[in-house]
Amino acid sequence: MNIGLLLLVFLAAALGTQALGLALRWVDRKVTARVQYRVGPPFFQPVFDVLKLMGKENLMPATAVGTGFLLAPVVALASTGVAAAILWAAVFQPTATFLGDLIVVVYLLTIPATMTILGGAASGNPHAAVGASREMKLLLGYELPLVLAILVAVAHNGWTLKLGDLATFQQMHGSTVLSFSGLLAFLVAILCMHAKLGQVPFDVAEAECEIMSGVYVEYSGPSLACWHLTRAMLLALLPLLLIVVFWGGLDTSVWWDWPAFLAKYVLLVALVTVLRNTNPRLRIDQTVKFFWFVLTPVAIVAAALAAIGVSENLSWL
Amino acid sequence: MALTTKAWTKWALTRSLWVYHVNAGACNNCDIEVLDLLTPRYDIERFGMLLVGSPRHADVLAVTGVCTRQTAPRVQEVYLQTPRPRVVLAIGSCACGQGIFTEAYHMARPVDETLRAVDPDATILYVPGCPPKPEAMIAAVVKAIEYLKSA
Numbered sequence: 001m002n003i004g005l006l007l008l009v010f011l012a013a014a015l016g017t018q019a020l021g022l023a024l025r026w027v028d029r030k031v032t033a034r035v036q037y038r039v040g041p042p043f044f045q046p047v048f049d050v051l052k053l054m055g056k057e058n059l060m061p062a063t064a065v066g067t068g069f070l071l072a073p074v075v076a077l078a079s080t081g082v083a084a085a086i087l088w089a090a091v092f093q094p095t096a097t098f099l100g101d102l103i104v105v106v107y108l109l110t111i112p113a114t115m116t117i118l119g120g121a122a123s124g125n126p127h128a129a130v131g132a133s134r135e136m137k138l139l140l141g142y143e144l145p146l147v148l149a150i151l152v153a154v155a156h157n158g159w160t161l162k163l164g165d166l167a168t169f170q171q172m173h174g175s176t177v178l179s180f181s182g183l184l185a186f187l188v189a190i191l192c193m194h195a196k197l198g199q200v201p202f203d204v205a206e207a208e209c210e211i212m213s214g215v216y217v218e219y220s221g222p223s224l225a226c227w228h229l230t231r232a233m234l235l236a237l238l239p240l241l242l243i244v245v246f247w248g249g250l251d252t253s254v255w256w257d258w259p260a261f262l263a264k265y266v267l268l269v270a271l272v273t274v275l276r277n278t279n280p281r282l283r284i285d286q287t288v289k290f291f292w293f294v295l296t297p298v299a300i301v302a303a304a305l306a307a308i309g310v311s312e313n314l315s316w317l
Numbered sequence: 318m319a320l321t322t323k324a325w326t327k328w329a330l331t332r333s334l335w336v337y338h339v340n341a342g343a344c345n346n347c348d349i350e351v352l353d354l355l356t357p358r359y360d361i362e363r364f365g366m367l368l369v370g371s372p373r374h375a376d377v378l379a380v381t382g383v384c385t386r387q388t389a390p391r392v393q394e395v396y397l398q399t400p401r402p403r404v405v406l407a408i409g410s411c412a413c414g415q416g417i418f419t420e421a422y423h424m425a426r427p428v429d430e431t432l433r434a435v436d437p438d439a440t441i442l443y444v445p446g447c448p449p450k451p452e453a454m455i456a457a458v459v460k461a462i463e464y465l466k467s468a
Contacts, residue, residue, distance in 0.1 A: 029362070036357060038360040038362065039363045042363075042365070045333065048332040048333040049329075051326065051328075052332070054326065056376075056400045056401070056402070057401040057402075208370040209370065213374070217371045218373055219373060220373040
């Protein structure tokens with residue numbers, strides 16, 4: 001594959017994910033509005049928001065460290081775009097993926113969070129500093145259970161670190177969620193996905209009515225648009241990662257797997273909206289306790305069960 | 318006045334106005350009426366309007382209250398921290414002209430004069446009433462949108 005074609009594929013994946021993510025943002029806002037007996041915004045609202053922010057002034061606070069402040073949203077957007085290209089490849093072209101792309105994706109999906117920490121800290125705002133420190137704690141909280149949960153899927157599917165192989169193995173031998181440890185790991189991963197998206201029970205880093213949108217408080221105009229796009233893309237990508245790793249990916253050879261894939265995807269996105277509409281925000285100490293003392297032990301048990309199940313040939317475990 | 322230059326940004330701006338609420342010494346009556354705009358009966362999110370937590374994210378500053386000596390410099394500071402293009406809604410009799418508190422010892426100048434001291438070109442819309450009805454605020458926002466389209 002030559003470089004030009006590669007760039008084209010990357011751009012198509014990144015822009016497509018942006019469009020999908022903005023559409024999902026609309027679904028999220030519309031459902032939230034309907035839950036509250038409101039009418040809600042029109043379909044193109046997230047697009048209007050981003051376009052408007054693109055045309056606004058980009059202010060930088062006098063106390064900010066300019067390089068980190070302005071670079072952070074761009075790096076976050078770019079890394080999410082690369083993750084999008086790798087993940088869509090695993091869905092549509094499982095053979096075209098490379099060894100270890102699972103690790104690369106996990107790393108790339110951590111970059112938006114680290115960049116929020118960098119951008120928030122560089123803005124020199126005390127609210128953003130509080131938000132950045134919370135984001136860091138949140139990251140330390142959910143990364144370990146997420147990686148352990150992914151390890152369960154890796155163990156179940158022939159110890160492969162290739163996203164494409166993970167998906168094809170499950171299509172031949174049944175999804176990871178159909179086993180006991182796989183189901184546990186899937187539930188853990190759903191909650192970690194929710195924290196990664198920064199949605200309401202775990203939105204301590206933003207906490208709009210408490211620390212004035214925290215890490216994003218000083219961002220305006222195009223930089224804020226970058227953050228909006230990054231978050232919209234993450235909303236589109238993380239359910240995709242979960243489906244590929246735990247729920248069989250997409251089997252393009254049979255027609256009925258397309259509607260099944262779509263149903264799984266919609267279900268995971270709807271779960272995010274429902275969780276965020278039915279829960280109050282947790283404090284940061286409650287959040288970290290929840291991830292370290294509830295989800296991490298569950299994920300460790302799931303990983304141990306998966307290891308036993310694989311070595312003893314008990315596929316249900 | 319050069320509010321915004323490009324046609325597409327103006328087009329998107331009128332469909333997505335984000336509001337930051339500034340309390341410049343209000344009695345909380347106007348503030349409750351501002352919150353009414355978010356309820357199911359009025360639901361201004363239908364028009365893409367959101368209440369945001371930071372003036373840096375805002376396009377519209379909804380200022381309520383008399384503008385006391387304590388708040389006047391802070392109102393100016395918040396206004397300067399709002400990225401251009403920006404519009405100010407002076408909500409309530411107090412914000413429009415200090416209402417019954419005119420000539421009281423703790424008054425600075427009214428909201429419009431306070432803001433024009435830092436930006437002579439400031440776009441300010443007045444919503445009189447004590448408190449103004451949510452319908453009046455929506456009417457003001459419609460006027461703001463019309464103004465942005467023509468500016």
